[in-house]
Amino acid sequence: MVATPWPPPPSPPLPAAASHMAVTQAFADALRSCGARGALSGARALHGRLVAVGLASAVFLQNTLLHAYLSCGALPDARRLLQADITSPNVITHNVMLNGYAKLGRLSDAEELFDGMSARDVASWNTLMSGYFQSRQHLAALQTFVSMHRSGDSSPNAFTFSCAMKSCGALGWHGLALQLLGMVQKFDSQDDSEVIRNLPRIDPYVASALVELYAKSGCFKEAKGVFNSLRDRNNVAWTVLISGFLQYGCFTESVELFNQMRAELMTLDQFALATLISGCCSRMDLCLGRQLHSLCQKSGQNQAVVVSNSLISMYAKCGNLQSAEIVFRFMNERDIVSWTSMITVYSQVGNITKAREFFDGMSTKNVITWNAMLGAYIQHGAEEDGLKMYNDMLSEKDVKPDWVTYVTLFKGCADLGANKLGDQIIGGTVKVGLILDTSVANAVITMYSKCGRILEARKVFDFLNVKDLVSWNAMITGYSQHGMGKQAIEIFDDMLKRGAKPDYISYVAVLSGCSHSGLVQEGKSYFDMMKRVHNISPGLEHFSCMVDLLGRAGHLTEAKDLIDEMPMKPTAEVWGALLSACKIHGNNELAELAAKHLFELDSPDSGSYMLMAKIYADAGKSDDSAQVRKLMRDKGIKKNPGYSWMEVDNKVHVFKADDVSHPQVIAIRNKLDELMEKIAALGYVRTESPRSEIHHSEKLAVAFGLMSVPDWMPIHIMKNLRICGDCHTVIKLVSSVTGREFVIRDAVRFHHFNGGSCSCGDYW
């Protein structure tokens, strides 16, 4: 880092004719502008001028300067100013600093400062509370509200109430939010309609908070009711309503609202614009995105940094890298968001080097910048670089990992199946208290479950005191993937009992749980409940699950009938599910039909071709089998090479079929031969695919695991494809002769091998 002179060198003085007050005002305005634009060099230059003209000791300007530094994210400058220059700070000074800490997510620093303050006002309390809210510590925010009451040193104002109400909303505690509204309105609210009748005189802060409370929890009728009853519909209320609709994927409604807003207010609001532009990303609606862009240009709103920033992301997410670059290049002012967006832009196209260039080129970085770079590494399989990023982050003074950091890291561990690494990182979350964060805990549940530790996943789930939809879905999915259909159903039912509303994903999870465990009746009844009770139309994934469920249980005709009833065109997954069911139940006629559809779909997946070739081969139709292989070659579809991997001593070892690259290859081969001899003595005879590889990758991994994992530990192995019948039989027998436990994650589910049998009950 380049050392900056302190205080910074002065730049030319302001015109001499200006009066003292005018000069002060001019400085304050200029500082505010630097803060708003994130222009750190400008703020430093102004600091130099303040020193030069002898105004640097005026506490009013010091506070403004402090605010400017913090708005630029320049924590070192701010701290140096506070410690070295501000000799007589007032309440506002501390509030500014408090706000800075809160905005940077440094809650422990904020708490320390707050506790040490000799005088506090309502703003101090509000700032701390909103800091908790912004860091998603909603319970702590409400706690602060209570402490404020109890301390009696200041009375809550509209801002206090609006923040407390939003915290209630985030926790799903609408009843409490309405109680708070009653406190501010001085009436007892009985129900929502009474609240709405009493709204016209409501404070605009509270009004927008109420709209937000409803809109962000998907209660659109109530949100619009409140909104419509407002005399003064301010920009904020419009924006939260639009944003709420977008959050629930109601794109058309939000566009309509946006147009109404334009018509009614006769102006364009930069925040509303940015919100809608970002909505185009999730819809990949480049067409509307372009229209909005030209609207920005015509109205001059493209000068607003938030608007340009949202345009950059919109273009990048819609795959238009060039336009994203152009927007960035032509911006008059860029802030930390603009630069961080560019990291993501290049990460999305897989150009990690370029992303890193942007990262290294940034003079101030915040936790989001770091997370963007971390995510770039993790998403592109560069876990080691990612881990290095995390360690650098821990030693960096001005940045602290936050919940996204950990969610990103746990996602990486989950994909890798890296158990030990995951445990180490959990240690980090416990240290900073983030293990209590619902999203972090959700990521841990998924990681444990994907690493084969379903019991530990359940412990985290039980320990979580605020469960959200993702928590429920993660736990149901976990059980499903482990073939524990009964438990998946139990969690699903518990979720309903506690009044949580299942979504599309919840049903995918529970239905796939039923299909992995062969729970036909249960699956059927959930499939019916989905539309009837929760008004969710079954999508492709649900149909795939049902075809899989019916097919594997042997109800092939019913499965085929369901496909015929589908309101959308069946995809390769659906026909693939039918095909593998036909393979299990030996219905070659239906298999041919499924394969015909599959091959017409031109899916690049080699699995279905291999399966059909095998069905023909097993039926003695070697010509037809060869025909399918030829078709596959002609279409340029390559067989997906199978590989397995496992973590031993914090290192990930990868095995391919008949792999010779592992340093211990000879020992592994010897071990495997020894195992095969032992199980042959039990009567094992190789049943399948004499033509395929001699040793599938999971067999090598099993041998290596036995050599290198302490014998009291289960052996965890990951595999990219489905496990084959022969390997399945072999590992069952190996678990019997060695007395060891194997947990194998294949492309679709888990197999726990123990004492000669598998948790899937040979049903997979």
Next chain:
DNA sequence: GTAGGGTTAG
């Protein structure tokens, strides 16, 4: 007359 709404980046 210094802080505090919503919004864009992970």
